Amino acid sequence: MGGVKTLTRGGSRLYIDPDDAGIKVPGVTSIVGMLPKDFLTFWAAKESAEAAVDNWDIVSQLIKRDPAGAIDYLKNAHRRKSKAASDLGSSAHDLFERLARGDYINPRHVHADVKPHVAWFKEFLDEVQPEFLYLEETVWSDTHQYAGSFDAIARIDGDVAVLDWKTSRSVYDSVALQLSAYRHADRIILEETGESIPVPEMAGGAVLHVRPEGWQFVPVECGPKVHEAFLALRSVYDWEKGGKRGVVGRAVARGGEQQTGTERRAA
16 A cells, blocks of 8 residues: 655645545645744845855856856855755765664765764664664644654653654754654554554654764654644644635725726726
């Protein structure tokens, strides 16, 4: 039967119910994405400015030959930076999963940029000794209509916790919302068989934060109160994806010279 299929629509990842293809629910990451991200505006501007300063010789020549191309190059600087980080993170995650499953990884087949991450993950396994119960599976919430894919559920020092691997510069507080969604879902849909099993009782969550210079294992609060905040974002998601459509009606009375665009064109 297999696991859960997904599709992307309107910039959101949707999970398709394996028992009823007509049921599609938003992914945890897309729901958490409803958080305001004002800091990204300043980050994107900084990346464009740095790209202009660091590559001025190239940019100045490009301006002479193709001004529009120069603008595209600079305005997309943050996307190039983000994609590079995303590609590294994806490569590291794939290797982490293989290591967690006990696979042997030939160091000669590991990209130089990811080799430090692999070494630190091995050290984490040796020092913390997690007992992995589930790896890279999908959770589904029938109660609140969402789904998501977690990195691991493991038993550590007798306690069961949901884990997330991060290779980003920092551990951001939004990860608490993400882990709470996994922890409080109703069931796990197993990739290999498509079978649904209950999400196990968990003591909490944690992030394994792996950077080129080292690693740290960070506990994350993901209890009921955090899940309430996640569910508020779930409502915001519905609002943004269709709930707000049509809430502002047509004027039933008007005075002065205010006209709609249609009325101006007709005139």
